[in-house]
Amino acid sequence: GAVVSQHPSWVICKSGTSVKIECRSLDFQATTMFWYRQFPKQSLMLMATSNEGSKATYEQGVEKDKFLINHASLTLSTLTVTSAHPEDSSFYICSAPGQGFRGLAKNIQYFGAGTRLSVL
Amino acid sequence: SQKIEQNSEALNIQEGKTATLTCNYTNYSPAYLQWYRQDPGRGPVFLLLIRENEKEKRKERLKVTFDTTLKQSLFHITASQPADSATYLCALVYNAGNMLTFGGGTRLMVKP
Numbered sequence: 097g098a099v100v101s102q103h104p105s106w107v108i109c110k111s112g113t114s115v116k117i118e119c120r121s122l123d124f125q126a127t128t129m130f131w132y133r134q135f136p137k138q139s140l141m142l143m144a145t146s147n148e149g150s151k152a153t154y155e156q157g158v159e160k161d162k163f164l165i166n167h168a169s170l171t172l173s174t175l176t177v178t179s180a181h182p183e184d185s186s187f188y189i190c191s192a193p194g195q196g197f198r199g200l201a202k203n204i205q206y207f208g209a210g211t212r213l214s215v216l
Numbered sequence: 217s218q219k220i221e222q223n224s225e226a227l228n229i230q231e232g233k234t235a236t237l238t239c240n241y242t243n244y245s246p247a248y249l250q251w252y253r254q255d256p257g258r259g260p261v262f263l264l265l266i267r268e269n270e271k272e273k274r275k276e277r278l279k280v281t282f283d284t285t286l287k288q289s290l291f292h293i294t295a296s297q298p299a300d301s302a303t304y305l306c307a308l309v310y311n312a313g314n315m316l317t318f319g320g321g322t323r324l325m326v327k328p
Contacts, residue, residue: 102259130315139305139320140260189259191316203309204250205316207259 098122100192102208109180110216117175117211119146119190125170126192130205131163134187146173146190180215187212218243220319222306228325235293237322239306245284246308251291254303254321263304264291296326 101120109115119129127148132140144165145153152165162184164176177184189210196202219242229235239249248267252260266273266282266289273280279292293300303323307316 100259139318142315142317145315187257191259201262201265203248204262204265205260205307207261210257210259212257 098209099124099206100190100208102190102211104211105209106212106214108214108216111181112179114176114178115180115213117177117188117190117213119173119175119192119208121171121192121206124192124195126173127170128193129167129173130191131165131173131175132189132191134189134210136187140189143175146175148173177213180213182215185213185215218308218317220306220308220317222304222319222322224320224322226323226325228327229296231297231326231328233296235296235300235324235326237291237304237306237324239289239291239319241287241308241319244310245287246310248309249280249282249289250307250309250316251278251280251289252305252307254305256303260305293324296324298326298328300324301326 099122103118107115129146131143133143134140142155143158146165146167148167148170154160167173187210191205191207194201194204221240245268250265251263254260264273264280266280277294281290303321305321306319
């Protein structure tokens with residue numbers, strides 16, 4: 097079964113509103129999680145690294161004030177797209193690395209099912 | 217900056233044949249290289265990992281090779297099936313931080 101849960105799977109919102117996406121590690125702790133964005137027929141682009149208990153690390157070109165990341169617990173990271181606009185419409189995916197126990201291999205990423213965001 | 221190249225054109229093959237996908241990278245070699253499968257509207261699923269000191273890795277019908285001289289990895293699916301149709305992504309890891317850098321992916325279509 098899934099080891100990383102992502103919610104919601106699909107969200108439609110009006111331009112100017114904010115949308116929160118949750119990423120949960122199931123039955124294991126993730127001090128680090130990763131957030132990606134994927135446009136149609138393109139690859140995953142890393143947006144930021146979410147760190148439990150500290151600030152997220154954003155990739156170059158990603159606006160930290162627009163994409164707010166909170167990693168308040170060892171099993172939950174959230175991505176909030178603030179004041180969303182149509183150009184923010186995309187497929188957002190989170191991942192958490194396995195730790196080498198609980199049946200999860202070390203050095204590989206376990207991905208959520210993704211969230212499709214459509215901004216009208 | 218590091219570039220990871222996968223054939224952006226879809227690969228169409230007949231069921232039962234071997235599919236071979238290519239991943240090329242520039243600059244320095246990663247600590248290890250991974251292959252993932254992604255179905256439409258879903259997150260990637262891990263398939264195989266190969267370290268820089270390994271030449272080849274196998275798992276059931278899957279085989280991965282890693283040539284640090286050519287800066288290339290090949291991903292093979294033998295006895296391909298229509299259910300193997302998906303996009304396959306290669307990803308490189310350069311440090312212990314687990315951060316993945318993905319290639320653009322290659323879409324494989326296996327026809328019955």
